[in-house]
Amino acid sequence: MKLTLRIWRQASPDEPGRMVAYEVPDANPDMSFLELLDVLNERLTLEGDDPVSFDHDCREGICGACGVVINGQAHGPRERTTTCQLHIREFNDGDVIDVEPWRSVAFGVIKDLMVDRSGLDRIIQAGGYISAPTGSAPEAHSTPVPKPIADTAFDNATCIGCGACVAACPNGSSMLFTSAKVAHLNSLPQGAPERAERVLNLVEAMDAEGFGGCTNTGECTVACPKGIPMDSIATLNREYLRASLGRK
């Protein structure tokens, strides 16, 4: 297959970037999208050009490192699929594909397709945990957790922290990411003691990091490779209201 990639090239955070077109005449339908970039980079290296920088590690859709905007869609056209798991068979011979970094006020571009997502870590640091110092835990079966609750917690805990929700949101909001953590921990009996503080602290951190407000556009859930639902945002709002009333 022959593909044309138009890729955002930006040498550093302070320099302006621009789209640059590259032809890849030898794309194979069974390649992953990142393997396509690998092949391009091998060529650029030999030609004396600067290879394209992009984040990646597991290449199995689980570490959350990868992520680019492909033809305007975060992680590309296939639903519930990270960039590393997207395969070239989704495209057609002769396609021109735009490849850009996550764009959001809270995610600065570092180089080319790489952005700074450390704001998401700081949201978790603000309270996205259950305080259980090592060694202090009771026997695991001392608190049974009904299966439906365990399943809800699990579904939300599958968030990989990729930031696609932020990139897809017209407001640059990290509401889906934050709500997944609230819904994961606040639904479990183990998370109950810190329930109110947790939601208040996470929301405060989210605002402090410069993420935008949520206006329920739902773009985040479309982009989310793990299918975190809008319900989680409703859960966060409910928890927030409950905690704010309790605080007064």
Added chain:
Amino acid sequence: MTFYKIGDDIADTTAPDVPIEQRWDKRRFDAKLVNPANRRRHSVIVVGTGLAGGAAGATLAEQGYRVIQFCYQDSPRRAHSIAAQGGINAAKNYRNDGDSVYRLFYDTVKGGDFRARESNVYRLAQTSTQIIDQCVAQGVPFAREYGGLLDTRSFGGVQVARTFYARGQTGQQLLIGAYQALSRQIDAGNVEMHARTEMLDLIVIDGRARGIVARDLITGQVSTYLADAVVLATGGYGNVFYLSTNAKNSNASAIWRAHRRGAYFANPCYTQIHPTCIPRSGDYQGKLTLMSESLRNDGRIWVPKNPGDTRSPDQIPEAERDYYLERIYPGFGNLVPRDIASRAAKNQCDLGRGVGPGGLGVYLDFADAIRRMGEDKVREKYGNLFEMYDRITGEDPYKVPMRIYPAVHYTMGGLWVDYDLQSTIPGCFVVGEANFSDHGANRLGASALMQGLADGYFVLPPMLGNYIASTKLEKVDASHPAVVDTVNEATGRLTRLLSIDGERTVDSFHRELGEIMWEECGMARSEDGLRKALGRLPELREEFWRSVKVPGTGDQLNQSLERANRVSDFLELGELMCVDALHREESCGGHFRVESQTPDGEARRDDDRFAYAGAWEFGGTGTGDQPILHKEPLNFDYVHLAQRNYA
């Protein structure tokens, strides 16, 4: 020609000489304690934020030490542990199916083909139960039964259901638990976290590990970090093979640099080739994807009976299929240990019965399971794995059998450590996959997560405290000559890599290295093949340093430079792996020497000559330099040496 020298034997002198059930209690009781009020004055460097490093950093910080922590990813949450799928073992015996600490110990020693140290394995089994408690308290959403209690399943090589899991994403859930505990300590100011920062070298002063040299991957700035002790939790080195199931950037640099500074490297040739991975599809392939071993609980492995049968699987009638694992190993069937399942798949493909492109694949079929449990139940158990398979291959495993083939997955070898998890460099501790300790020559499924968390949460912290409490350390600063020298060496290497400006890319060298290792030091190893590899590898290394092309500069983000630095270390490590494989003239676990097999093709150990861990001392890389072998004799006082039998 021999490729190595023999040095003195080595021994673990830290496990107390009391009955095995009492050793860990006794060791903790004998250990010196650091007064809680003084812990703030002591700093510890932890390199790595996977299960082992994340758990260690969080726990040490909770105890009051000042922790300085590193990972190369942009966030500690992305460590390679995140990718573990199947589960984590623990001897909880919730099923009342005859499990116990002793049985987990026994299974692990046997599964490791009698090449692990009994004391360490026993402690691992003892600690396992606490891990589950700890993780549940953190909010790890393990799979549960309708009654609200934890569910478990079986993994290869065992006959009890002791594997706890969170759908097919157990590693992710456990790591998020450790990451959240670590995040709490970062927020409290007890952990200074350096993400996107790669360790380039270990700083050793007066024989003790006192710090590291690391490069900020964004700015290229090379800096030194000094502390009272250094913990390496940098994972395994399977990427020597280029294609493996490890994350793309997993590397051996931290442990290899420590090895060059004096840490012995034990059993480097013990690699685990996992039987159920998606076969490769082309030359562009950058990595391989694992399909969790848990699939072998319900999937049946088969090949067509007739070599070269190209009919589609649904056209091949039952009578013309060979469910070879069930046939050869009726006792364990599809759940034989990994090394055995992988070799059996290779044997079938060597007989021409392989399926898919190049005949390098076997079927893993769920038709029976779907008939028996219904598609919904199968979806609930394995849904995410089936989806992943579909995304990668474009085939729907609910309809056609999966095609699988073995791939490099895990490295049992690693830096030698004693019972305290300390390497041969005092003050340098090694945890998780980076050490060699608990799995002998073959790791059982779901035991790496257990080991990483046991090391990080429960074993390392008291032993590190003991080291700090019993060692008088001089104050050092960055002007110390040893620090200056180490920095100069590290930056010198980077400058050299950038200045070669040759004609071959880093990846092309890495691929060639991987092909040599897979051919000669992979699933079957022979004296001839290993000698051939040992002839070629020094040449390849020399070519690399003469003709690699690394674009860009060192004072900017430069992913080619990162890779070049890692590959330069893999080239040296690959050689040591081949030397180790050549010297070990027996087959054991994942190490299969074609010269040492039983009449029916199973691995034949040679306990008289090889019942030891082989710990290698670095001998240089110049012509004529040779690594030095130190043997740690292994005693089996509890689990008696026997040929493994899974029939």
